Amino acid sequence: MQARLANPADRDALAAFHGQGFGPLPAEAARDGGAADVLLVLEDAQGVLAGYALLRSPSLAAHFRRGVSVRRVPLAGIDRKLATLTLCNDLCDAARLCALRVAGEGDPAAAAAAVLLGAVQETARREAARFGRRLYAALPGVQGADGDAVLWQALGRHFAAQGQAHLDGDAAALAELLPQHTLYAGFLPAPARAVLGVAGDACRDVQGWLHAAGWQASDYVDPFDGGPVLLWPDGGAGR
Known part of the structure; x- marks a missing residue:
């Protein structure tokens, strides 16, 4: 071939x-x-x-970056690590x-x-x-039984009244509607938290192909469905 x-x-x-x-x-x-x-x-x-x-x-790109917020007050016995989601344009x-x-x-x-x-x-x-120093691929995330993305049902639909189809996969447009401050992932329903960074069943093989070719996992996820974003080569961003 x-x-x-x-x-x-x-x-x-x-x-x-x-x-x-x-x-x-x-x-x-x-x-x-x-x-x-x-x-x-x-x-x-x-x-x-x-x-x-x-x-x-390269063009305008918007993703969630997964992170951790530490809340530590030794005198009160508080030491917690909270998972966060922050909208970013790191991959522009x-x-x-x-x-x-x-x-x-x-x-x-x-x-x-x-x-x-x-x-x-x-x-x-x-x-x-023309193409810059790195590439990325955003794989489709997990869909629910109704055919809608699990993360969309938990988050996106509350801010994009027009619906997912109206946005036509434009993550940058969705980012303008979503909260601009850091979100605590713990506020999301458990099913939505579970699919962050998880590829849908139809893309599990694709994820393996990308890994075999040297593409690496990152801390970025798609804002529509939470699907994983893989980077090549890994320049340190999102890790």
């Missing part, structure tokens, strides 16, 4: 491709063959489309891996993902002026 830049001739194959991974392919990317940002496609030995990855240059200088999908399952899918991720990372190295 080999990865290359997409071109207009890939349009139909991209539009019809269904593989496992994360992130939808924007309609304009499939139509223009990667004119927006950088769209890489993976071909098998017969020249058949076997996957794609979409890399977006990082390029985003918006989508990664490959055909197949198991080891073949992992091998295909490794080739694609290698091409993504090489592209970022080669065009450092």
Whole structure:
């Protein structure tokens, strides 16, 4: 298998491709063959489309950063560590891996993902002026039985009256509506606390692919669904 830049001739194959991974392919990317940002496609030995990855240059980004607030009063016997969530824009200088999908399952899918991720990372190295010094990927978080994100039901919906669909995944827009001060995670319902930094079932394999390619866990989570944010390379941010 080999990865290359997409071109207009890939349009139909991209539009019809269904593989496992994360992130939808924007309609304009499939139509223009990667004119927006950088769209890489993976071909098998017969020249058949076997996957794609979409890399977006740095832009305004908003995430929750998980932290700890210590409350210590020795004379009163108080010594507590409280988990916190703080809205931040720490990753505005990082390029985003918006989508990664490959055909197949198991080891073949992992091998295909490794080739694609290698091409993504090489592209970022080669065009450092465009993509910055690090990359990040925000994996979808845990959904409830009703199909809505568990964290959204506990937090986001109280501040975004228009609903999650209206925001169309725009984390920066959601951040403008959420409280700007530090939140104590302990105030969230237990199910919402439990999903912070946890990838949804459909993305557990993707998380493994990213780890195998050198991407590292961080203290950042998606403000919509609490999904984990992985960094490559780890420049120390969020750790």
